[in-house]
Amino acid sequence: ETDIDDRYGDLDSRADSDVPEIPPSSDRTPEILQKALSGLSSRWKNWWIRGILTLTMISLFFLTIYMGSFMLMLLVLGIQVKCFHEIITIGYRVYHSYELPWFRTLSWYFLLCVNYFFYGETVADYFATFVQREEQLQFLIRYHRFISFALYLAGFCMFVLSLVKKHYRLQFYMFAWTHVTLLITVTQSHLVIQNLFEGMIWFLVPISSVICNDITAYLFGFFFGRTPLIKLSPKKTWEGFIGGFFSTVVFGFIAAYVLSKYQYFVCPVEYRSDVNSFVTECEPADLFQLHSYSLPSFLKVVLRRETVSLYPFQIHSIALSTFASLIGPFGGFFASGFKRAFKIKDFADTIPGHGGIMDRFDCQYLMATFVHVYITSFIRGPNPSKVLQQLLVLQPEQQLSIYRTLKTHLTEKGILQPVLNV
Amino acid sequence: MTELRQRTAREPDAPPEDKELESESKADGETASDSESRTDLAAPPAPVDNTPEVLNRALSNLSSRWKNWWVRGILTLAMITFFFIIIYLGPMVLMMIVMCVQIKCFHEIITIGYNVYHSYDLPWFRTLSWYFLLCVNYFFYGETVTDYFFTLVQREEPLRILSKYHRFISFTLYLTGFCMFVLSLVKKHYRLQFYMFGWTHVTLLIVVTQSHLVIHNLFEGMIWFIVPISCVICNDIMAYMFGFFFGRTPLIKLSPKKTWEGFIGGFFATVVFGLLLSYVMSGYRCFVCPVEYNNDTNSFTVDCEPSDLFRLQEYNIPGVIQSLVGWKTIRMYPFQIHSIALSTFASLIGPFGGFFASGFKRAFKIKDFANTIPGHGGIMDRFDCQYLMATFVNVYIASFIRGPNPSKLIQQFLTLRPDQQLHIFNTLRSHLMDKGILTAAAENE
Secondary structure, eight states, X not given: OHHHXXXXXXXXXXXXXXSOOOOOOOOOOOHHHXXXXXXXXXXXXXXXXXXXXXXXHHHHHHHHHHHOHHHHHHHHHHHHHHHHHHHHHHHHHHHTGGGSXXXXXXXXXXXXXXXXXXXXXXXXXXXXXXXXXXHHHHHHHHTXXXXXXXXXXXXXXXXXXXXXXXXXXXXXXXXXXXXXXXXXXXXXXXXXXXXXXXXXXXXXXXXXXXXXHHHHHHHHHHHHOOSEEETTEEEXXXXXXXXXXXXXXXXXXHHHHHHTTOHHHHSOOEEETTTTEEEOXXXXXXXXXXXXXXXXXXXXXXXXXXXXXXXXXXXXXXXXXXXXXXXXXXXHHHHXXXXXXXXXXXXXSSXXXXXXXXXXXXXXXXHHHHHHHHIIIIIOOSOHHHHHHHHHHSOHHHHXXXXXXXXXXXXXXXXXXXXXXX | OHHHHHHHHHGGGHHXXXXXXXXXXXXXXXXXXXXXXXXXXXXXXXXXXXXXXXXXXXXXXXXXXXXXXXXXXXXXXXXXXXXXXXXXXXXXXXXXXXXXXXXXXXXXXXXXXXXXXXXXXXXXXXXXXXXXXXXXXXXXXXXHHHHHTHHHHHHSHHHHHHHHTHHHHHHHHHHHHHHHHHHTOOGGGHHHHHHHHHHHHHHHHHHHHHXXXXXXXXXXXXXHHHHHHHHHHHHXXXXXXXXXXXXXXXXXXXXXXXXXXXXXXXXXHHHHHHHHHHHHXXXXXXXXXXXXXXTTTTEEEOOOOOOGGGSOEEEEOOHHHXXXXXXXXXXXXXXXXXHHHHHHHHHHTHHHHHHHHHHHHHHTTOSSSOSSBTTTBOHXXXXXXXXHHHHHHHHHIIIIIOOOOHHHHHHHHHTSOHHHHHHHHHHHXXXXXXXXXXXXXXXXX
16 A cells, blocks of 8 residues: 555655645625625625525526527537636646646637637538528639648647657646647537537437536535445445436426427427528427326326326437436546546635536536437438538539439439429 | 566666666766656667578578677568468458567567556556457547448447447447446555556557558558658668768767768669659559448459549659750659659658667667567667658648548438428539539530
8 A cells, every 4th residue: 555655655755735625715705795704703604605506507607598599509619618718737747747838829719710610510500591502612622622631630740849848748748638628528518519509408308407416416415315325425425326317307397398398399490581580480300299108007096097208309318317327427437537646626616615617517528418318319310401412512424323213212212202294 | 477577687687788778878978857767667678589590501601790680681671471371361461560560569569668657556447448449449440340341340239339330439448448447556566556557648649549550541542552662762772872982970869870971872863763653553443442341252353443633644844954854844643743742741850760779768768669581670660750741641632632522422411300301402402503513404404
């Protein structure tokens, strides 16, 4: 044991003095709240601040939903940039790398490149009609991958040229730190946006399930918590975990039922060129239409009904809620481990009582990827606008031969009526 | 545990070998924050002499410097011969070799990570690193196999299910590894474990994605695999030669042995070499045709009608060169023009991959990645300039050469809903009519 301690201590002896003292948390609570709560004891004051901020965040969430998909996209982008900033700042502090030449510029440059690449891929798909009109955009879309790669390469070459004799290791660490951060934050946020374009319900139900799991696990743990769950997070308990699981499944079930009724939430987001804005209007898919399901016999006795009307989406919501409750917390444990590894209490001080933006979103890490993989595997097939876009890029002879193949296929299936010559 | 004991036993021997590194690090003028790194990093183990006995005896009378030169030269020829042999053996063997090179590179980089962080005794970590390698490979191979072996996959029931839910299965496998990592976090080793986690992921990003892009390029046609790799190798050798004979002005502080003369000479030599090589290879079908899996013979075939890119065409020579060469036109393959782009990239940007690896070796105070190849170092040392080349070729092909795959598009089309199919069909129809490719008369036949 001591052997390991020595070696670990060896590595850490620099680190302990390196990692700065946890800065006294700047009290960002607004004056007004301070005055209102000045009479209460410190513990209750903290509880009230957390509660009020929670309600504020939830209201902000509802407001953005009301304002539409475009605002949601901007919000997701804003959160992504802030998360990136928080993690990179931790890296700077750990490695004292404020004074490294070029490094801040390079990190933000890489963030820009990767965002450009991902947005270009999504924009090209969803704005196909808008893009066809503008000549310059056509060029950018056609050679999108090449342009993104060239931009990234420029950053890579700048990194190599910026290597300074005494700071090689630090610079490589920060390079790797930046890339892993990009991998975590940027890919997740783009998957969130792709889910959003499938239909706002695919964005709302997963995120709400994770938030609900957080809150209900906390409440169950507060009132009934006894057996600790994992050494990493001593405050988590098995009672909270299991209670949170059941409540989240029920919550997801109900939220899915309520939201499936409205076209606004259920329809894929489309860009209409005539009105130059996003539109969510469609014929709801099969998934969002009421079906009658016959109940298994024991439930029949309990509920005294033969069948129940459900949206098929509610069955899927059970899968989503289960993931949010069982696997989502691992994202939280990962973040806890990270904070302990680098001896920080919170990622940042952005939100009073809660910490940084990353602290709120740590459980969402895996959820977005899961929803995306779930949708592509079980729900939708390939994206029609993407297929169309690729068709239009082919050589004329290939287009013609495909056209003939499709025509035969569609006529056989009776989807296309044969044209009658008059 | 035994490895640790061996390492500590070797340390007393290490100092004599270390002198070069020690003086280098003293010259670095290490700052306070770096000073403990010397105690941090184990002195590199004494380079194991892997040179076979035969060579040792044959070269025993030459001086040490020439001996080194001969060993490097012989091994270079051996590697090039090996390269030719596997090209002859066909695409399947090439794929396996690429996979083995990838695994060895991964192993080399991870071993460096272990050495840097003394993390041999971390619980689970070796298993987890190899597990992640397996997951990511499974994901990538699944994506390629589904595309290229479509008919084979559709026939076999288990394969069909595996390919339909491929992404979900890969994600589940990755998640399992992630959860195992979280559960394996041990109180005193948090930071080390996170470092190794990050190290593993960055290594996967570099090594595995590149190797899969190499395989994608291979499937486009073996020429897209051979010409880029040969250009990088040629640039390495030519830059070394030019530098050896004419080298004077240093190129970059990171690699003091590189010179501007070597760089520029290597550039021109590589472009010429690329042109000649593409001329020679474009004549043969086995290099030029996309690799396809033939269901009847159950093997890979490279048989097709060469595309436009690989058919001789007449080009008018610009006036300037006309007077020099005395010809009006020249017959070339269009691919040769593309090869100029590939060679240029290999000579100008490829070396940055080499500088990156040099910086990495200096940062972690290692001389070579490993001792696999006598005289050359590890596999990574040979492949460091290839890092960016594979990605470039893949992006180049996707942007400038081939469009989307028609048969794949038809498959995707057939899985859409009828109303979506109709919408796409009508849009395509109006597009074709606009362009005049389709006439109303022909349509109503």
